[in-house]
Amino acid sequence: MSKLVEKFREYSVWRTGVVSALERYRDAADAAGLADESSGQRIAHMLSRLAGDKMTVAFVAEFSRGKSELINAIFFADYGQRILPSSVGRTTMCPTELLYDDRMPPSIRLLPIETRATPLSTSDLRLQEDAWTVMPLDVSSADSMLDAFRQVGLSKRVPVEEAQRYGLYDAADAGSGMTVGADGLVEISRWRHAIVNFPHPLLKEGLVIVDTPGLNAIGTEPELTLNLIPNAHAVLYLLAADTGVTRSDIDVWREHIGAGAGRMVVLNKIDSLWDELRTPAEVAGQIASQVDSVAQTLELAPSQVFPVSAQKGLVAKIGKDAALLEKSRLPALEQALSQRLVPGRRELMQLQLHAETAELLASRQSLLSSRMRNVVEQLVELKSLRGKNQNIVAHMMKRIDMEKADFDASLVKLQGTRTVFATLSDELFECLGMDALKRDIRVTREAMEGSMFSLGMREAVRRFFSQVEGNIILSSRKVGEIGEMMTVMYRRFSAEHGFALSTPMPFSLKRYADEIEAIEAAYQKQFGAGAMLTTPQLVLMQKFFDSIASRVKQTLVTANRDVEAWLKVVMAPLEAQIREHRDQLKQRRNSIERIHLAADDLEVRVDALQRMQAVLEGQKQALAACEAGLKAALAAELPAPVLLFA
Template identity: 20%
Template sequence: MMQPVNDYGELKNRAREELNALRGLMSDEEAARREADALIAKLDSDTFNLVVLGQFKRGKTTFINALLGDSVLPTAVVPLTSIITVIRFGPVPRTTVIYQDGRSDVIGPELLGDYVTERGNPRNVKRVGHVEIEYPSDYLKEGVMIIDTPGIGSTFLHNTEVTYSFLSKVDAAVFMLSIDPPVSDVELRFLEDVGKHVKKFFFILNKVDRADAEEVKESIAFNRAVIGEKMGAEPKLFPLSAKQALEGKTKGDRELLQRSGYVDFDRALGTFLTTDKCGVFLRSILDRASGLVEARRLSLAIEKKTRALSVQALEEKATLFNVELERFLRDKEANVHLIEWDVDSMIKTLDVDSGKFKSEMTPVAIRQMESFIDTYPKAGNREFLNAIKDQLFKVISGACDSWRASEEEKISGLYAEKAKSHSERWEESIRRFEKASSDIFDVEIRHYSFDGAPDLHTPLFYGIDTFMDEGMLLDTALTTLNLMMPSSLFRGQVKNAMRERVERSLDMNSGKIRYAFLESLLKSSKSMKASYETMADTLVSSVKQALERARAEKSMSASEAQKRAAEIDRMLAALEEHKKRLEAVELYCRRPELTPIA
């Protein structure tokens, strides 16, 4: 059976082969060779994050083990996973614990439960950031990473928070349901929130081996209708038994694997992985590779065209070219400064919005917390303190989530608008330079590939759990002995401390959100500038190197010149073949159902 990564992996291998072959034709083109190396490195570093989400006891971990074909992750019957676990390809199994302070330990697989479960690491007392597992699975070989998340709606509040904080890393999500019970209100609310971050969902109805065909059919219909009402369209649900799928894989039982429902899901994921990656990541690589082919072809065409020119005629054309080159370099410098100016402007907008959010939300959050304190029923001081912690989490996270979502929409919109403007400006400059070079040297210009600006991606790692612990209010007036106070006095001290706590909480978390946006803006703008400058430098270098070779050829002997002419013709023919092969891979990316590649 074909694994879902295989089609995409084959496309990546084809692209890598063409880039390596193309690099071999760039021996005297340093800028183009560096770009080919950069594209190969980008291809090899490609990852696709497939996160598995769902409520406690839906069978997420068993499902991941089924994907891997082995019992890699521990399973149990209590809220289990409290730590994000990232599973990536490695030639041999290896488990590494990454702590919140940056330390790391390599552990034996039998010790994994001591770090990722509530039983072994209650409330994350070991301060684990996440765990990375390397495993020799074909599923992971081409850069797919599987992420196991804490359960949604389990009895442990911080589990839910960790899962929410990881959503920005998701390329696609598997949302686990099960035959019983049906989708819950908690899951629907979570799904609504997740939909703001995740573009592609695969819904799995797990544990279908526990029901008959009619019950499975009814469960699918009910869950589709309920989810469709929340999301606006009824999704496809894959009925599946993760338990049977795991057993089928480990025993090599193809019939059981087919009966488990795994094969249908596997095929759907494979199709998505191929088309999505082709549509975004791989096609950008192919476009850039085609641009390298064209830049090299232009260089050789100019060299070939100028062979018949006298030294004087060649220098006259070189002078004309240098005039256009100076103009192009001025345009390039101006375009870089405009990008930097626009990014600075967006950062100022972000700072103003952040300050406005804190000034407007702080009194609202304080009133909400004071109202909660005033209306909370009689209870012991510890119970009351725990309730306050939970409520503060809800108030602060709710406010920050709402502001982050609206600010992300605003900043992303501004970025997209500016990026489009910069893309058009750079393209105009490059096209003008191409046209001038074409006219000067009388060669055909096939437009240099231009793949536009990178998308703005805003990671979100603000975490309220960094201060939601037993000592939440102890830095103010409270101590452990205060729990023995009379209830009315205790509540009064909590209320007095709450204003400062709310202010600090909003300030810290809005600051983390601002930093995430800032980091993303700077990273995206840097990538944008680097992409444009690389395209410009490669094009300029191609023409300049052609002129240098043409000058050198004037001092060649007749036999040397004839040999070089034959070499140029050979390389031009090879470039045409490379171009055709790249176009074939790209065509498969666009329409995989129509264009098989040999």
């Protein structure tokens, strides 16, 4: 526990440092008059990302493998007793998220199982407060919290038809663990999903714990397959030393989890191998043999399997028994989890922020450089007028007027570019927009409802993905056209008017295309071409599509938001320097005109520009200091992670 707390606090300190550095840079840019709507939005987006940063750890296993006990041992031992119910049999009946949101009071939000009869996914229903049953959580009483948590494990008995309508029962699936009782009823969970808002120190720091209700739920609850497990930063896959690796264990590992960064196998209940009649070395040898067997079966290195006794680890922590804690081997798992989870998340956040801040800093530097260059040019221009007659001054006024005429001509050309830009943007959102997606979802649902055969339903879903992927390809082409057009305009204004512009900010829809591809791959694993599906499986396929549609919608909503932000940003540096150049031309014309009328104004204007030059130099130094502080905050080192996986 202490290592996890330490790592989370280090990460929290790093985030706080980056937030402070970003705010200082924002204030410095604002004080220098360099802030605009585009830069403000970008900084606000980065601050929001840091404030809302979460790290998710998912616990996956068949029931009776000790998931809830392991969560208690790792996270909640300080309460002096179990917080999550843990006993023989199935105690977690629905996917449960433990998190903290300071905008809400401590509570348990429970989504009734009846919502599975609607076309809405769990993600859709998160936004509908009236769909949830809310229970207050008394965090001052461990017993009260334990009683509240027991609500998550409540079940009820329903007719077979009702269980099938929810996609929870298939008579042909002998491995589901669900049977029809003598009363003709099937036992199902009372709840579809639970969200526990709990002000635990680690949860306050952004940790989210996901407790799954068993392997069967992975096949029947699309939220787990499409969202919670794939997006978890760490997945702890539990096996039990007293049961070994079952066929379903292997299938779930290969199809839904698999080896990779943040995926850890935990061999629980090693205390079942403890034997007073054997020496410690013999017991350790037997545990090592079990670890080797699990590693071979799952095609892993033995170092990727962590043998523990969650129950003994919890007892040891509560009783402050250091020897028993060491024997439980829980500290080794906690160490591995802390070293892998936090540094990995920080590295990802750091890479994202580096890219965003680089563009932000470059655009502000270009604008400030443009101002300084214009001031220097004005100074050179005005100093050259010393001792010159009125005819030369008049000639310089005409030259500025010619510059302005050339610049105005460029702006006319830019107006044509703006028109094309608006047209391409409209075409882009027509391909990527929500109207097209809603139409595709409606057409697919109608086709699935009209076909109760697996071939027809698979074809409807195939067409859906083909349409979505085609729209992303078309959108990518529009993004490319806009990028090329803006590159030409950047180069033209830089060459013709001396603008300090680098290439436009690049943008790609590849990340969103990859997300859609991953969603399709998850669907193919469960319902791809192959054996004919039973009627209950066809019902489940329809439920799965509801979640697929929700996930695709979330992905495209994010893509639309990011495209919209990029369209504002890609034009912003050019627009800012156009405004700056226009103002400078006006100031130069006014200055020389006043000098033409009154020669005494020359030295006054030179003096004013020199003071302005000093002010700009001071702003440049202040901004450079804030830039250096921001880069240092981003690069601040945390202890190097221990690489668990090659």
